[in-house]
Amino acid sequence: MNKTIAALAAILFAVGFSYAHAEESEKESFASALEETLGHLHALELNLNESNSELARTHATHPIAELYESMKPELQEHDADFDAAFETALSELADKTIDAPREEAQAAIDEMKSLVEEARTLVVGDELSSDPNFRLALVRTLVETAGAEYAEAVEDGTITEMVEYQDGSAFVWRAQQIFSEIKADLPEHEAEEIEEFFADLDSAIKDIAPIENVQIYVEGIEHEVGEILGDESEEGGLHAYFEGIEHHLAEVKETYADGDSDAALAHATKAYLDNYEFLEAPVAQQNEELMEEIEIMMREELRDMIKAGAPADEINSQVDAILVKLEEAEALLPMEESEEGHEEEHEEDHDVMAPLKQVESGVAPEEVQCNGDMVLIIKSSTGSPACVKTSTADRLVQLGWGTRQ
Structure with a gap:
């Protein structure tokens, strides 16, 4: 009898947990839509300030x-x-802001912002809305969506879709606002790295x-958020990292010598983000001072030198x-016999044309x-393609941004 009761209790607990999670x-999905709305309101304000009625109307609608x-x-x-009042306010936003005196337009925008906050309280609730982890998840979603919008908007260094470009910029702006409000509540190390990636x-x-x-x-912010929220996994053996x-450091030397500082910075970032991040904990267990020294050399000093345009020989010396320090760290760690699969993460991707170029062809x-x-993933509102990470695609589909193919 006790076993039956215990089993029933376990089932009820699991059902309750599943329901609460859902x-x-x-x-979170609802709150993300509210945050994107605030992003559009920000873009609306910027375009009104520039007297660009066409783009302002797009963001208003x-x-x-x-x-x-x-x-x-x-x-x-x-x-x-x-709901009826909220829908009406959204529907009338363009008429109240486009070609209206700037003060009147701002009043309508401010009213809409107030309604967004009322909707947040009504549906999400004040307690969850103020939870740092919940808000951090919104930061991640905004940044991921911004990355997808940017991929749709830019081709070969040229903005081909201005609305999507402004969408991406506005969503990053909103994500930064949220992050600045919760930064003090986050682990200091990860918060500093998120701030750097935002910059x-x-x-x-x-x-x-x-x-x-x-x-x-985008992936840098996503990774750090995942570490804080506890949903990052470490796959593969340590030696592969x-x-x-x-x-990547070899690529830093080569691309920087060729004058491609953007590519060099990308490789320096990947060396740290995609690899050393996963080594920090095991290295720190053996020698925390060495772990921190390598981190500063890679994450701060090398990347800052590339950004500042330091001479190539200085970059090479830093690398x-x-x-040398990495050799010291590697000697401290026990290596695993089997590390199959991880090397695939570090192989060069087979290059294909950008999505928009493929469509044009x-x-x-x-x-x-x-x-x-x-x-x-195909954006629902425009039918245009974008290539994103699997985790990003899952969240964008959940939010109704697009459909996965």
């Missing part, structure tokens, strides 16, 4: 056209009258950097010094090929 996931339908069921369930991401977007460079910084670092959007482990 409910929080739905609230995007929330009602692309986001509201995903929010409506929750709003209806919680308060049908508020790099912001600069890369403003400089219309190659898509792969922007994706590195050392090999990955050596490969060589890092490699006659390839149907749903037939577009993606590099490496990237997957194809």
